[in-house]
Amino acid sequence: MQNFQEFAPGTTAIVVGVQLPEDNPAIVADDLAELVALLSTLGIPVAGRIVQKRSKLSPSCMLGTGKVEELRDLARSCGARLVVVDRPLSPPQIRNLEEITGCQVTDRSGVILDIFARHARTNEAKTQVEIARLEYLLPRLSGAWTHLHRQRGGGVASRGMGEKQIEVDRRRARERIARLKAQLKNIAREKATQRKSRRNELKVALVGYTNSGKTTVMNALTHAKFQAKNALFVTLDANVRVLDPATRPKILLSDTVGFIRNLPHSLIESFKSTLEEVIDADLLLHVVDLSHPNYQAQMDATRKVLREIGADEVPVITVFNKIDSVEDKFLPRIMRGAHPRSIAISALNDEDIVRLRDHVYAVFADAFICADVEIPAEKVDVIRLMFNSCMVLASDYATEGVARFHIQGPEAAIARLKPHVVKTWHPEPRGRKNHAKIGSI
Ligand SMILES: Nc1nc2c(ncn2[C@@H]2O[C@H](COP(=O)(O)OP(=O)(O)O)[C@@H](O)[C@H]2O)c(=O)[nH]1
Numbered sequence: 186m187q188n189f190q191e192f193a194p195g196t197t198a199i200v201v202g203v204q205l206p207e208d209n210p211a212i213v214a215d216d217l218a219e220l221v222a223l224l225s226t227l228g229i230p231v232a233g234r235i236v237q238k239r240s241k242l243s244p245s246c247m248l249g250t251g252k253v254e255e256l257r258d259l260a261r262s263c264g265a266r267l268v269v270v271d272r273p274l275s276p277p278q279i280r281n282l283e284e285i286t287g288c289q290v291t292d293r294s295g296v297i298l299d300i301f302a303r304h305a306r307t308n309e310a311k312t313q314v315e316i317a318r319l320e321y322l323l324p325r326l327s328g329a330w331t332h333l334h335r336q337r338g339g340g341v342a343s344r345g346m347g348e349k350q351i352e353v354d355r356r357r358a359r360e361r362i363a364r365l366k367a368q369l370k371n372i373a374r375e376k377a378t379q380r381k382s383r384r385n386e387l388k389v390a391l392v393g394y395t396n397s398g399k400t401t402v403m404n405a406l407t408h409a410k411f412q413a414k415n416a417l418f419v420t421l422d423a424n425v426r427v428l429d430p431a432t433r434p435k436i437l438l439s440d441t442v443g444f445i446r447n448l449p450h451s452l453i454e455s456f457k458s459t460l461e462e463v464i465d466a467d468l469l470l471h472v473v474d475l476s477h478p479n480y481q482a483q484m485d486a487t488r489k490v491l492r493e494i495g496a497d498e499v500p501v502i503t504v505f506n507k508i509d510s511v512e513d514k515f516l517p518r519i520m521r522g523a524h525p526r527s528i529a530i531s532a533l534n535d536e537d538i539v540r541l542r543d544h545v546y547a548v549f550a551d552a553f554i555c556a557d558v559e560i561p562a563e564k565v566d567v568i569r570l571m572f573n574s575c576m577v578l579a580s581d582y583a584t585e586g587v588a589r590f591h592i593q594g595p596e597a598a599i600a601r602l603k604p605h606v607v608k609t610w611h612p613e614p615r616g617r618k619n620h621a622k623i624g625s626i
């Protein structure tokens with residue numbers, strides 16, 4: 186399939202938006218700005234933008250005839266060799282547009298897939314991206330073939346030959362997809378085992394729009410040094426670290442791939458195993474870039490993907506980030522009021538990070554129960570498990586052969602100490618207003 190890296194340095198692109206009567210013009214403009222940012226992540230500058238208002242999409246070229254000619258002239262005048270349309274294109278639309286403009290033509294999904302391919306580091310991410318690319322390519326194979334055929338200066342070869350070749354290509358692609366999916370299943374199995382070993386810990390997953398500051402928050406909360414960058418889709422793998430300074434039980438934080446509007450469905454599908462971290466979490470931190478003009482649409486897009494991957498049942502804290510860059514100084518307060526359990530921070534501010542850490546812990550602690558336990562002193566493993574999974578508020582070693590503890594922790598952790606639990610009770614609610622309790626831990 187197309188690979189923009191093949192372009193010589195200095196290649197420029199034209200981006201094209203289509204505005205239908207039902208579209209909000211601000212969102213169309215923002216989508217186009219986002220497409221420009223996506224291309225800049227690939228190192229491709231944009232020489233021109235075209236937006237066409239239409240009453241409906243044309244099946245042949247997407248755009249009207251006059252607009253396509255305008256596009257061709259613009260591409261010629263600024264030497265652009267790539268046209269990117271911000272809507273899904275069908276194979277005939279790509280073919281027709283390429284024919285008329287003389288440029289390589291692709292859509293938003295094509296660009297996103299290219300970025301993912303470039304940023305995939307681990308075996309899992311590489312496998313996932315390859316599946317997504319092949320699935321994107323499959324229905325477009327006829328276009329790719331014609332394109333290849335034309336490039337070779339053909340035109341006389343019989344149509345039948347081309348079609349046979351397409352069948353072969355399609356079959357090969359399907360076989361490869363099946364093989365990659367089997368590999369992915371094995372990787373997923375290993376990861377499931379890893380996750381099981383973390384069942385004594387509380388799991389928090391960072392989610393949010395790409396570039397909202399997830400990795401910056403992750404680094405600040407865990408003192409890690411993952412790459413945070415003003416670019417799209419830098420993080421593709423799930424990174425897991427312990428919240429630092431450590432709590433009891435430990436809280437594990439995971440940072441993973443960000444979301445975007447119109448994320449290709451094949452990508453969501455194939456990234457499901459990476460996104461298991463999200464589905465499996467006890468709590469999500471939904472990081473929102475509040476300084477972005479369309480933060481609302483970005484929040485909606487994130488929620489939509491969460492629903493698609495089946496993570497909409499997991500409790501969420503909304504983290505309004507980048508408040509240092511928000512012009513309207515009342516906005517963070519308004520948003521906090523409008524969203525229960527939310528918090529407004531700048532990930533670049535140390536005090537805000539401490540507040541966020543305390544907020545996360547407090548949300549968990551609200552669901553903790555208290556217990557008195559008595560454990561025979563020789564049961565070292567049980568005592569270790571207790572220290573790892575609960576907060577020990579008092580201990581008493583006065584009686585020989587038995588250790589007594591007053592502890593607080595998640596119900597599930599205390600249930601694991603069952604034969605040694607003398608009594609349990611729910612502590613007094615602390616009357617915190619801003620976040621509800623989490624029932625599921
Ligand atoms: N001004 C400001 N910039 C931030 C803040 N948090 C993150 N950033 C910047 O936003 C960009 C994207 O951050 P990153 O953590 O990589 O976003 P991710 O794609 O969600 O992981 C980087 O340039 C960060 O330095 C913040 O609170 N304030």
Ligand SMILES: [Mg+2]
Pocket residue numbers: 399400412413419420
């Ligand atoms: Mg990141």
